[in-house]
């Protein structure tokens with residue numbers, strides 16, 4: 001799913017890394033840390049943007065780092081990436097000083113994000129930057145009225161996902177501007193990264209829609225109404241007029257928030 005998301009968001013991510021580069025000005029960006037790197041969406045976008053950079057890709061999951069290392073080899077980036085398995089909740093990993101720290105959809109996973117933000121601040125060289133991205137809800141792919149079930153399925157799923165996440169990811173949807181300021185950062189720029197792909201969407205976006213709705217169906221099984229469960233089953237079926245595989249009205253709409261900040 002992370003790779004499909006990278007595909008769909010590639011253009012916005014390219015523009016965002018270019019903006020980070022513009023704000024870096026004369027400060028050379030050589031040592032980069034991707035915190036909670038996952039399968040490397042940020043790592044690869046950063047390596048493309050900063051030709052002199054080496055990225056330390058930190059993640060707690062061996063599976064993610066293995067996937068990232070495989071992709072790095074395929075893209076010819078392996079010499080410029082240092083995968084580092086570490087749990088940032090335990091302590092700040094041995095990254096060395098950094099010119100840029102990237103944290104995309106990872107900060108809300110941390111047990112104590114305020115401590116991690118202070119560690120980021122201490123790790124950045126003078127003139128270094130933190131680029132942070134957070135997303136509050138899954139992307140939407142469907143028209144409001146599907147022709148089956150009650151309109152508004154994805155909005156109802158958002159509410160249920162937020163309820164489910166509140167139990168194990170309490171920092172999701174935090175006031176990150178306040179937390180960054182309290183940790184001693186000056187915010188240089190913040191705003192939204194918007195993906196808005198009209199129909200017909202590319203094949204990767206259709207696969208992303210399928211993977212997302214499949215995950216909703218599995219993760220929210222106990223919370224969904226029986227009508228919404230049935231609607232999701234019809235959408236995820238291999239065939240039929242309403243199946244995702246046959247629909248031509250899929251779109252991709254997602255909004256993420258971003259912050260580019262420097263130690264105050």
Ligand SMILES: C[S@@+](CC[C@H](N)C(=O)[O-])C[C@H]1O[C@@H](n2cnc3c(N)ncnc32)[C@H](O)[C@@H]1O
Nearest residue numbers: 036037038041059060061087088089104106109
């Ligand atoms: C939602 S994924 C985002 C991945 C990637 N940054 C992206 O934008 O696609 C969050 C990642 O953070 C990692 N993560 C969560 N808690 C962590 C921790 N305490 N230390 C290191 N990595 C962590 C997870 O393993 C996962 O790969």
